Amino acid sequence: MNLISRDEPWGVVGERHMVATGHPLAAQAAAQMLREGGSAIDAAIAADAVLGVVEPMATGIGGDVLAMVVPPGVDPVSYNGTGRAPAHFSMDGLNSLPGHRIPERHGLSVTVPGVVRGWYDLHSRFGRMPWPRLFQAAIRTARQGFPVAPVAAREWALFEPVLRLDPVSAALYRADALPGAGDTFANPELAAVLEAIANEGPDAFYLGASAAAAERAVQHRGGALTAQDFARHSGHFAAPASACFRGLTVLECPPNTHGVAVLHALAALDALSLDPADPATTVSMVEHMERAMQHAKETVADPSGNTVCTVVVDDSGLAVTLMSSIFKRFGSGIVAPGCGFVLQNRGFGFSQPGHINGPGPGKRPYHTVVPAAVLKEGAFYAGLGVVGGAMQPQGHVQLITRLAAWNQPLQAAIDAPRWRLESARALALEAGTSPQVANALRAAGYHEPQELGELGGRSDFGGAQVVLRDARGRLIGGSDRRKDGMALAV
Numbered sequence: 001m002n003l004i005s006r007d008e009p010w011g012v013v014g015e016r017h018m019v020a021t022g023h024p025l026a027a028q029a030a031a032q033m034l035r036e037g038g039s040a041i042d043a044a045i046a047a048d049a050v051l052g053v054v055e056p057m058a059t060g061i062g063g064d065v066l067a068m069v070v071p072p073g074v075d076p077v078s079y080n081g082t083g084r085a086p087a088h089f090s091m092d093g094l095n096s097l098p099g100h101r102i103p104e105r106h107g108l109s110v111t112v113p114g115v116v117r118g119w120y121d122l123h124s125r126f127g128r129m130p131w132p133r134l135f136q137a138a139i140r141t142a143r144q145g146f147p148v149a150p151v152a153a154r155e156w157a158l159f160e161p162v163l164r165l166d167p168v169s170a171a172l173y174r175a176d177a178l179p180g181a182g183d184t185f186a187n188p189e190l191a192a193v194l195e196a197i198a199n200e201g202p203d204a205f206y207l208g209a210s211a212a213a214a215e216r217a218v219q220h221r222g223g224a225l226t227a228q229d230f231a232r233h234s235g236h237f238a239a240p241a242s243a244c245f246r247g248l249t250v251l252e253c254p255p256n257t258h259g260v261a262v263l264h265a266l267a268a269l270d271a272l273s274l275d276p277a278d279p280a281t282t283v284s285m286v287e288h289m290e291r292a293m294q295h296a297k298e299t300v301a302d303p304s305g306n307t308v309c310t311v312v313v314d315d316s317g318l319a320v321t322l323m324s325s326i327f328k329r330f331g332s333g334i335v336a337p338g339c340g341f342v343l344q345n346r347g348f349g350f351s352q353p354g355h356i357n358g359p360g361p362g363k364r365p366y367h368t369v370v371p372a373a374v375l376k377e378g379a380f381y382a383g384l385g386v387v388g389g390a391m392q393p394q395g396h397v398q399l400i401t402r403l404a405a406w407n408q409p410l411q412a413a414i415d416a417p418r419w420r421l422e423s424a425r426a427l428a429l430e431a432g433t434s435p436q437v438a439n440a441l442r443a444a445g446y447h448e449p450q451e452l453g454e455l456g457g458r459s460d461f462g463g464a465q466v467v468l469r470d471a472r473g474r475l476i477g478g479s480d481r482r483k484d485g486m487a488l489a490v
Contacts, residue, residue, distance in 0.1 A: 012488070017315055018312070019480070020467050021486070026054070030046055035136075039393075041312075045119045045123060047310040051200065053276045060246045060342065062331060063344040064114040064115060065323070067118070068383065072317030078371075081235035082114050086110075102348055105328075108223050108224065110343045110344065111346040121237075126318065135194050159330050160178055162330045193341070196208065217334050218343065221332075238254055245269070251373045259370040262400075272284055285398070285446070292393070307385075307389070312467070326343070350366070370385070384467075390422075394416065397460075414464045417429070419441070423449070426448070
């Protein structure tokens with residue numbers, strides 16, 4: 001087993017299979033699937049299921065999933081597993097809310113979870129292992145417990161007020177005795193639901209007790225979600241959106257995501273010299289990113305959120321970037337009683353009524369999750385994701401520029417200081433940014449945000465997971481030190 005060294009600038013090197021994901025237990029679950037002959041999709045699903053157990057503030061079966069799949073020898077395909085607003089969503093319910101916007105943590109913010117159906121759709125098309133086998137690691141981890149990782153423990157504590165919004169959530173996630181780094185946390189209720197999904201398929205979730213429990217909990221908090229909304233949910237495969245950059249083809253998920261912002265920014269930057277030694281290069285990158293995000297805001301929606309990412313390449317050449325999310329940390333804060341998971345708050349991503357992204361019955365909101373891939377001469381070159389809401393497209397542009405235009409080693413490119421646009425002209429700079437670059441950005445009119453962001457620290461600058469294939473045909477994996485994850489060659 002080859003693990004990543006945080007001091008190794010290139011990343012971890014492998015020949016057959018490679019995994020990059022947000023937690024060691026998820027990496028181990030993926031690796032086991034690959035050893036048993038499973039596909040990259042099998043491995044990514046196994047990892048994602050574990051991530052929903054060990055990072056409940058970021059993802060889980062109450063959230064959504066998107067994926068970018070690059071099969072060998074055929075066209076890439078994206079998968080959209082985002083859920084819709086309830087069919088009985090009432091516009092009249094917005095009239096009494098501030099600004100006629102859905103609040104961040106409210107019953108109306110809950111949209112239908114798409115993760116479980118997404119897993120099934122992806123497995124049906126690309127899986128090799130028996131469906132029940134994919135969930136054994138997640139079930140075992142939830143039932144027996146796991147040591148809480150350092151970044152997860154920090155976020156758990158920061159968002160303790162969200163847990164207290166709902167007594168079921170407070171009890172499930174131990175608001176009165178928050179688990180610290182290294183403390184054991186178990187979730188037997190979630191283990192039981194995952195076991196039912198493993199044994200009975202997605203209908204155990206979408207037609208069963210979980211849907212009924214979610215309906216009761218959400219409607220108690222003023223929402224409109226029903227069990228019938230669960231039953232009607234479906235995801236879909238689609239051709240990726242793409243743009244060229246430095247001779248590579250960058251693939252992003254089409255709307256309802258903001259992946260188009262990445263493509264707009266890279267297409268504009270491709271015409272520039274992008275000298276890495278010139279601070280004006282970073283100014284140009286920020287300016288083009290700002291324009292691209294504004295375009296996305298006007299044509300798609302208004303970004304923010306939290307996510308997890310897994311990238312896997314198997315020995316057949318099948319590659320997948322799979323990302324799942326409950327949006328804000330601990331989502332809506334509303335837990336389906338007895339089921340061990342919190343429901344997402346993607347409805348907070350809707351704009352005001354009348355906007356192209358305005359809320360409505362059965363509508364999908366603007367989505368921040370953008371798994372990506374990069375092709376070189378038509379074949380897989382890299383799979384990547386950068387978690388962190390509005391940081392996702394910004395992270396893509398910075399990372400792809402470092403790899404494709406500046407030829408930096410993978411792990412060094414991931415670890416390099418980042419910038420993050422918080423709003424128009426408000427630009428946060430990560431510690432380690434050179435004074436010359438910082439001075440150039442401030443001279444161009446960008447200022448420090450007035451607040452540090454809801455996390456107030458490094459996680460605001462995202463968390464990348466990347467696997468690429470080098471010129472020698474080897475697989476190189478990199479995992480972001482801003483998160484708890486790892487890269488693993490199998």
